Amino acid sequence: MSNFESQPLKYIPKGFQTIVLNIGIKDETKDFVCIHSEVRCCASGVFTQSRFAGPSVNLSRENVKNGHAQAIVAISKNANVANGEQGKLNAQTILNEVSKALSLSNEDILIGSTGVIGRPYPMDKILSPIQELNNIPPLCDFPDAAKGIMTTDTFAKYASTQIGDAVVVGIAKGVGMIEPNMATLLTFFFTDADIDKKNLDLIFRNVMDKTFNCVSIDTDTSTSDTATILANGLAGPVDLTSFEAALLKISKHLVKQIARDGEGATKLIEVHVDQARDYRQAKKVAKMIVNSPLVKTAVHGADPNWGRIAMAIGKCEDEIDINPQKTIIRxxxxxxxxxxxxxxxxxxxxxxxxxxxxxxxxxxxxxxSEATVWGCDLSAEYVRINGEYTT
Structure with missing residues (x-):
């Protein structure tokens, strides 16, 4: 039986609290999430490499540099990207107000935003609820938090598992504009394992590279991709190898859920490339295949057109050691x-x-060497969803 639970989560890390609200960003669905720890945590984060990275990414990137954090705030339905100085000021104001409401250091709060680009936060709707955070009885409901970060997702994505006395839980969102150039979309992990910041960072980056950096829906890198982990240490130390294996498992689980829920998707595609020169070559070829619109449409129509896979491999023109006579496709x-x-x-x-x-x-x-990547088929529904995205 899998350690991954659907509803509710079987394993919950000690010392974390969640606050999930609707503050009216777009509609009546939940759009504001705050998850904070009773104590300061070791932390790590990886972010989009987009030149149009939003203020949330830039603030979080700066705040996590010292390897510590105590809370994560996420706002959905609005990315707050490409809004100039006002966008920066608004994101900083939100951090300031959360800091006051929860009596936390401003530098110990990370922020993630997702949604429409080019529209400023409706600050008149946001500030009043945030200022009342200390009056809201906090719970520990990670599935609800996963719902709060959704945009066009059709279901909440979350998973947890146990490592000795410790627990690691992850939540994620993402169905479109997904071709991570770091780690992913929005995904947040929380654990009560006691891991120093150096080892946590090494493990987290390694796992993200093998999972969230191996998923692609439509080849478009988001301006807001954020992946973070907080470890508060309340459950004591764990075996680092076991912890990395557990984090890898739940990350793969979340990645496959994201690929399954790709906008308009009807099928999950898993591409495995082996007997490669190195991991980089294997991953490059696998990504080229899963990103091909012709491969995606062939899968959608159940058309066994292996020529499209050969075409995608052939586009890796710099990989001169790939020989068509030796390549095997299945x-x-x-x-x-x-x-x-x-x-x-x-x-x-x-x-x-x-x-x-x-x-x-x-x-x-x-x-x-070998690598595995995940994606989905391409349907007419993807065009409809994105053709009507802002309306």
Whole structure:
């Protein structure tokens, strides 16, 4: 049985409290989340590399530099990006007000924002509820917090697991504008494990690179991608190898949920590339495949057109050690190249493409490294959702 629980979470880390509100950013759905610890935490964060990174990213990047934080604030339905000096001032004002309301240091608060770009925060709606945070009875409801950071997501994404006496929980949002160039969209992790900031940072970055930096919905890197982790130490020390394995598992769980929930998606695509020269080559080829609109549409239509996969691999023109004569392509376990069409089990091939999770496997035979990435198919619904996004 999986350690990952749907509703409710079975494992909850000690010492964290959640406040989830509707402050009227766009509609009546929840749009403000504050998660804070009873004590100061060791912290790590990775962020978008976009040149249009929003004020939330810049403030959080600066505040987490010292390896500590005590709270995370997230606002959904408004990214507060491309709003000039007013956008910076508004984000800083929110941090200042949360700091006062919860009696925390301003520098110990991180902030994430997600939603429409180019629209300023409706500060008249935001400030009054924030100033009353200390009057709201805090709970510990991570599934509710996951709902509060949703935009066009169709379901909340969260997972938790146990490592000895400690617990790690993660929440995430993201269904579109996803081609992370760091870690991801919005995802926040919380643990009561006692881990020093140096080891926490090393583990977190390694896990993010193997999971959230390996998911792609539409090749578009967001201006607001933020991934953070807070460790308050209240459960005592843990084995670092076991902790990294647990964090990797729940991160993979969240990544697959994000890929499944891609805007308009009907199928999850998992691309595994092995026998590569190194991890970088394996990941590059896998991303090229999962990002191809032609591959995505073929998967959507259950069309076993392996030529589109060959095309995507061929676009890695700098990988001169990739030899078409040695490359092997499979849909699931069914080899489609370089086999002759007459030797392919077409019935099994069709069956593998009709499932909700389609696996594409490529062996490059240039080395011994491997990588896995996740994405989704491309449907007409994706066009409709994004064609009507601001309306």
């Amino acid at each position: 849909f699931g376990a069914v080899e489609v190249y370089p086999k002759k069409l007459s030797d392919i089990d077409l019935a099994q091939l069709e069956k593998s493409l009709m499932t909700e999770e389609v696996q594409i496997n490529v062996s490059l035979q240039t080395g011994t």
